Amino acid sequence: MLTSHSLEDNVNTSYPFVKWAGGKTQLLSELDRVIPSEFERYFEPFLGGAALFFHLISNRKLSFSSYLSDLNSELIITYKIVKDNVSELLQLLKQYEAAYKSAPFGYYYELRDKLKPINDIEKAARFITLNKTCYNGLYRVNRSGIFNVPIGRYKNPLICDSNNLQNVSRALRYSKAIILASDYRQVMLDYAQKGDFIYLDPPYNPTNPTSNFTSYTEYGYGDHDQKQLASIFKKLDERQCMVLLSNSDTPFIRELYSDFMNYTKEVNVVRAINCRGSKRAGHKELLIRNYIENA
Numbered sequence: 001m002l003t004s005h006s007l008e009d010n011v012n013t014s015y016p017f018v019k020w021a022g023g024k025t026q027l028l029s030e031l032d033r034v035i036p037s038e039f040e041r042y043f044e045p046f047l048g049g050a051a052l053f054f055h056l057i058s059n060r061k062l063s064f065s066s067y068l069s070d071l072n073s074e075l076i077i078t079y080k081i082v083k084d085n086v087s088e089l090l091q092l093l094k095q096y097e098a099a100y101k102s103a104p105f106g107y108y109y110e111l112r113d114k115l116k117p118i119n120d121i122e123k124a125a126r127f128i129t130l131n132k133t134c135y136n137g138l139y140r141v142n143r144s145g146i147f148n149v150p151i152g153r154y155k156n157p158l159i160c161d162s163n164n165l166q167n168v169s170r171a172l173r174y175s176k177a178i179i180l181a182s183d184y185r186q187v188m189l190d191y192a193q194k195g196d197f198i199y200l201d202p203p204y205n206p207t208n209p210t211s212n213f214t215s216y217t218e219y220g221y222g223d224h225d226q227k228q229l230a231s232i233f234k235k236l237d238e239r240q241c242m243v244l245l246s247n248s249d250t251p252f253i254r255e256l257y258s259d260f261m262n263y264t265k266e267v268n269v270v271r272a273i274n275c276r277g278s279k280r281a282g283h284k285e286l287l288i289r290n291y292i293e294n295a
């Protein structure tokens, strides 16, 4: 059993354990400049790889309790298992890694299409293995919600990153993470309170008709969803939460958040994962917030 002291000692080296489309690792230095100086509860309801969560807890060494959620239930099962059953997970993951390395192609498609996980530890091990070996690390589902990404071109992928997974587990326990498979609206309306810091990182509004990667879930994410998100942003503002949102810099997004443009920052980014490798061009994003204070 870990004491809270040993948890604190080990939270400083964790980083995202899944590759995720739209992951925010690149934007961290910009996000860091607009983090509020004080908060007790942190919410990341479009969790993905949770780059900002790991930054806050590892690099900034902030202490807070967290609500981490995403609509992708396999991703969320994996976070829960990493938090509560990391030793069993590592054991199984090592087996999957060995099986993959002995026959990458055959094992990848067997794991993706044939082997049915019978418990959450198996689901988590399968999820991590596929994430580390699939094409571009791009989690994408078809309209029936089935993961359908082909095998990627990796020579020697690190599937079982034991050190980091153990540190992630400690970070999740240290921040007493409440981990939920849920739509962001539910989590926001049920739990967010005055003084909470909330980072909203939704699927982005496409900058052009071919840049619309929104297939994280079978539901996609369109203009109607962006409008609903803007109305939730306003509700959270009325509740006096501190809300930070990232999105692409488009006229539509500027219009939706026109009340908050005084506090908005433009930043330049190169997208880490695009559906087409050749389209990894730089572009502008917006960091929209409803508070002025920062560290």
Ligand SMILES: C[S@@+](CC[C@H](N)C(=O)[O-])C[C@H]1O[C@@H](n2cnc3c(N)ncnc32)[C@H](O)[C@@H]1O
Pocket (backbone or CB within 6 Å): 020, 021, 022, 023, 024, 025, 045, 046, 047, 048, 049, 050, 051, 052, 069, 070, 071, 072, 182, 183, 184, 185, 201, 202, 203, 204, 216, 217, 221
């Ligand atoms: C841009 S990614 C977040 C990336 C994350 N910030 C990171 O650092 O990796 C958007 C996430 O929103 C999730 N998502 C899409 N629709 C959602 C919804 N209605 N409620 C909650 N999560 C949703 C997707 O599954 C995806 O993980």
